[in-house]
Amino acid sequence: MHSNLPIGSVRSRLPHVKGSIFSALSRVAKQYDAINLSQGFPDFAPDPRLLESLATAANSGHNQYGMPEGSEALRRSIARMYEDLYSLRISADAEITITAGATQAISAAVSGLVHPGEEVIFLAPAFESYAPSILMAGATPVCVDLPAPRFEVDWEEVERRVSPHTRMIIVNSPHNPSGRCWNSNDVDRLATLAERHNLLVLSDEVYHNMVFDGPHITALSEPRLRERTIVVGSLGKTMHVTGWRIGYAAAAAPLTAELRKILQFTTYAAPTPLQQAMAQVLDASTYLSLPALFRGKRDRFLAGLRGSRFESVPTSGGYFQLLDYSAISTVPDTQFADLLISEHGVAGLPVSGFGTQYANSRLLRFCFAKSDETIDKATNLLRAL
Ligand code: GLN
Helix, strand or coil, X not given: CHHHCCCCCCCCCCCCCCCCHHHHHHHHHHHCCCEECCCCCCCCCCCHHHHHHHHHHHHCXXXXXXXXXXXXXXXXXXXXHHHHHHCCCCCCXXXXXXXXXXHHHHHHHHHXXXXXXXXXXXXXXXXXXXXXXXXXXXXXXXXXXXXXXXXCXXXXXXXXXXXXXEEEEEEECCCCCCCCCCCHHHHHHHHHHXXXXXXXXXXXXXXXXXXXXXXCCCXXXXXXXXXXXXXXXXXXXXXXXXXXXXXXXXXXXXHHHHXXXXXXXXXXXXXXXXXXXXXXXXXXXXXXXXXHHHHHHHHHHHHHCCCCCCEECCCCECCEEEEECCCCCCCCHHHHHHHHHHHHCEECEEHHHHCHHHCCCCEEEEECCCCHHHHXXXXXXXXXX
């Protein structure tokens, strides 16, 4: 059948996938010169030592291929971070792998560990790359919708969606877009489920350093999940340089071995000087300061909105604040986001970007990982609506 196709004709592997919502919104924000709180990235400078270390790394010859598993020094720094934060021992040699961004770690984990025909459960609203990563592995995405606006997990419903074909469940805490963080009950229920049905767990914890109301619980700290979980993290987020595209995966050695096979034939290795620079600077003073920094930014954003017609949904971690605009408008979220950009000069992200079923939830996501000045300008504009 394929041989009858004319040469050059395209049969899409992802026919229903459109362009990234993040790049689309950032493009429109730029076009209107709006304050861009849609895509999650800081607008403040990273630690100057990081930039100096990058210059030093590049100027001192760290410019050729590294090893596919990533810089040894950086893997050791990440292992130390897990020991400092969670008293967890993770082997830098066998269990930590550096990737070109957390998105790559997610896709490598799925394609390395899930077979065509198997099913992968994920919980919506969900980061946009989960479903395409599952599809690219030839597997079937099974989406469990969480109820707006708080998005608490109904574990009974999740269990009902498990089938004999289910191989993996993708979870995310702190949750993007809501900022909800898992409690010990969530982790316990996940562990029970994963054990009962012999599932792998892909735990997207890219905002683990930005939990401001209580400690972050990493899935790797639950003994029943330790051997079956791949944790994905983002040094771009931790070190305020999302454009560097450096993330990592932490998982038991047999899982890590499969993930590394995929990585070495996709990028071969993440960029050498960037890893070198991060390894010089990533220490306790970097990550221990982050919860207070981001709590302050969330509080400033919320204080700036006092008296506005937007209603905030409680958030306890991450980069983002959900705002309900029901008191202002009844239009679907993409339409409201367009209006906000073109007429009021602020870009927020429609939650339908995380699942089209949420288009009428009247929620937009705003990134508060911004300078005080940007937060104040944006909240002044939002308060006027
Ligand atoms: N994680 C960030 C967000 O949710 C951006 C990710 C991206 O643009 N690839 O906005």
